[in-house]
Structures are given as structure tokens and as C-alpha cells.
Amino acid sequence: MIEVDGAGRSFTVGRGRARRTVHAVRELSFTVAAGEFVGYLGPNGAGKSTTIKMLTGILAPTSGRLRVAGLDPTRRRTALARRIGVVFGQRTTLWWDLPLKDSFELVRLLYKVDRNDFRRRLDELTELLDLAAFMRTPVRQLSLGQRMRGDVTAALLHDPAVLVLDEPTIGLDVVSKAAMREFLGRLNAERGTTVLLTTHDLGDIEKLCRRVMLIHHGRLGFDGTLEDLRATTPGEDSLEDVVTRLYTASPADR
């Protein structure tokens, strides 16, 4: 479902003599099969968001190639948009001044979703994510937890094969977090939606992901099951300690 083959992205920063090239991501390769639930970990600035942006067609890679749902994200951006759902925890993709209901209607028209399918999915999501109480509220007046549920709904109304989540539980309280995790777990198990999840919350990883990828200094540092990840540091019980050790290891160690 996702194929990444030697993908890299560099940025030129600074001017004149101070000009230099920063490699945000280099020689990244991995594949994700249909139906997988993959956690994508890495310290701040490791290249997680750059990877997500390349996969969703926001950024063009400077080297290598990517395919998501069978399409090249940069060349077929709008076609890809119909097949994937994207949620950014840090910022909304909804229309700030529109009531939630109107935002969803706009999504329906933009994604050309059949009216009956739309009705059915929206009813289902409204119930699962408990949206009814703030359906007519403009997005800017929603609480973070409500907004996040709205964003997830908007990303799923066109029934995408792949869901890409960039820190979807950031800033949520324990109750909202648990509800979001349960929802995502069910979505993957019952509908078979492929999910790629980046997060700093290891609880998300432990509850949801069978497979974990870890990126560090723009390269893939680990790719395997949750058990394999624990096994990298024998004797450590908590996932947090294991991940801390991997994050702080210098690139030469691996």
C-alpha cells in the first residue's frame, strides 16, 4: 500500500557563504502492506513530518521514489487525495469559519462522495465519535478534542484505503485519548484501513501498533514488531527507556 524506495529530501538553508544543504531525510526505504497498523517514531527534527509530507504529496522528494495506493504522490497529488485520509494533530484541515456540518458537506462535494454513502458514513462516525452536540458549531469555537474528532471524521468520509495520522492524540486528555485509540483500533480491525501513525505518545504505540519504525537523523534506525523493539535493549521493562536509548544513540552506533 505504501512503497518508499531510497527517498530523500534535502533543503538549502542560509545565504551566501553560510549556504549549506540539510538532509531532512536520506535513503529511506520501507513498505507497508494493506491492513497494517504502523507506528512511526522519532525524536523532534528526525524527519517524521518530512516523510509524511512526501507521502501525502505536499513535498516533492529530492531523490528516490515513493508510491502510495499505487500512485506517485507528487505527480498524482489530487488523485491520491481521493484515496488517502490525512490528519495533522498540530493544525486543522477543516475550514476555520465554517460550522462542522458545512465543512463535511464541502468535503463531500470536493471528494465527489456519493450522497447515500456520505449519509451512512457520517451517521456512523457521528455516533462513534460523538459529534452530534457540536455539529453546528464553527470549527474555531471547538475544543481541541472536538476539533480532532471533526478532523478524523473529515479524513474518513471518502472511505480512504490509507489513513496517515501526524500526532493525532497531541494535547488530548486521557478520556479523549482512550476514545480516539479505541476508534482507530476498530477502524483498522473492522474496515481493514491501513494506518500510518506518528506520535510522541508511547501509549498510542503500545495500544495500537503491531509494527514500529523509528527514524533518527533522517534514516530508518529500526523497523520491526513491538516485541523486537523491546528486545533491542534487554533488561529494560518500559518502552520509554528503550526508545530513549535509541533516540540518544549516535548515528555511528548503528
Added chain:
Amino acid sequence: MARTYLLLAWTWLRASAQYPVPLVMMVLGSFVLTGMDVAAIWIVFGHTRSLGGFALAEVMFLYGTAGVSFGLADLLFGNVDRLSQHIRAGTFDAMLIRPASAFVQVATDRFSVQRFGRLAQAAVVLAVALPRLDPPWSRIWMVPVMIVCGVVIFASIFTIGGAMQFLLTDAPEVSNAFTYGGSTLTQYPLTVYGGDLVRAVTFIVPLAFVNWQPALYVLDRDDPFGLPYGLRFAAPAAALVLALAAALAWRAGIRRYRSTGS
């Protein structure tokens, strides 16, 4: 693309209609403000019989055609020069994940009735000037042609200005010199400017084709700068070339888009 444009513009219009009073105030404000330009022309003609060799009605005709073209281009695509705000706020990323042209999404963002004020005022001036000039039917066909070409030329300049912002996030000021500057420049007969500037806006930034060259045809006047007669019919070609350049610039810009941190 047109369907997406109408859909998004209509949605924004409905959203802005939730606050009707500020809306009406802004349309009126914009109407009055641009009306000051006309007052300025009026005052000039209180002291002299002609401006750069052109009579009042002829100057009003130039003003009206430039204003309608610019007003329409600004109404439809003026928002594109606010691209850098979207890039900095991260909202441009959200546009790129939707199955719609990013250009259309930026152009329609916060579409509001306020944008009609400038257009309405210019249309009134043109409607007053045309009957006073009473050009023959054999020449009047050029008026709609020149307005469409003017819209394309201004829209292309807006787009090129927007595309530059993919590289320089502080470019709005530079592009405003060509868009709003170009709008002011084309309001007057080019004879009030120097010959070098006229050559520049004829052959480099083709602002002379917004209204000046086709207007010479409608008004049946000799070119005061002695440029070839055929240039009067060159507006569609100039508009097409500029539109192609704008489309290429936008595509190149999107491929170089760097997004923001996090």
C-alpha cells in the same frame, strides 16, 4: 476547476453572510475609496481641457476599462498574492491534501462580497464614458475583448507574484508593485508617462495591452509614440503568452514548496 471555484467561493460567501452589517459597510467603503480616483481626474479637468492629449470622456474610458479588468482579476484571483500568509500559517499544507487545485483554493479563500466594490465603481465610470464617446459599432467589439485580455493579464501578474512567494516568503510587496501599481498606471493615458516606461510596459510587462493599445483602436487615435498599428490587435496574444508564463511559474513554485517546520 471552474466547478471547484464556484463551490468554494459560494461556501465562503455564505459564511461571510453571517455578518451582514460589516459586509455592507466594506462594500460601500471600497466603492467610496476608489471613487476618490475619479474625483482626482475630475479636479484635473477643472483646470485643463485635456490630459496627455486626451479629453475627459476618453480618460474616463481608459480608467473604466482598466478598472473593470483589474476589478474582475482582483475579485477572482487577487487572493493569490496572499500565498505567503498561507505558507507561514501552515494552511497551504491543508490545501495540498485535498483533491482540488491548490491555486483555486488559495484564490477563493475567504471570498467575500467586499471584492465587488472596486468593480462596481469602475463599471459605473465606463458606463458613463461610453455613450459620451459613442464609438462606431465597427470598433466597439474591441471593448469586451480588451476587458477579457486585461483580466487575463492582471490575473497572470497576480499568479506570478504568488509563485514568487514559494521562494521568497516576503514577496507580496514586490508583486504589489506590478498588480496595484499596474492598475494605477493603466488608469491614465500612457502619454503622461515617459517613452522608456511606455516601451517597458509594452514589451516587458505587457500592461499597455490591458487598455492602452486596444483603446487607441476604439477611439481611432494615432499612436503618440509611433508604435506599429498592428499592436492594437496584439492584446490576446500578449495575454496568452503571459498566462502561459504564469502557469509555468506556478507549477515550478509548487515543486519547490518547502512547507514549514513540524
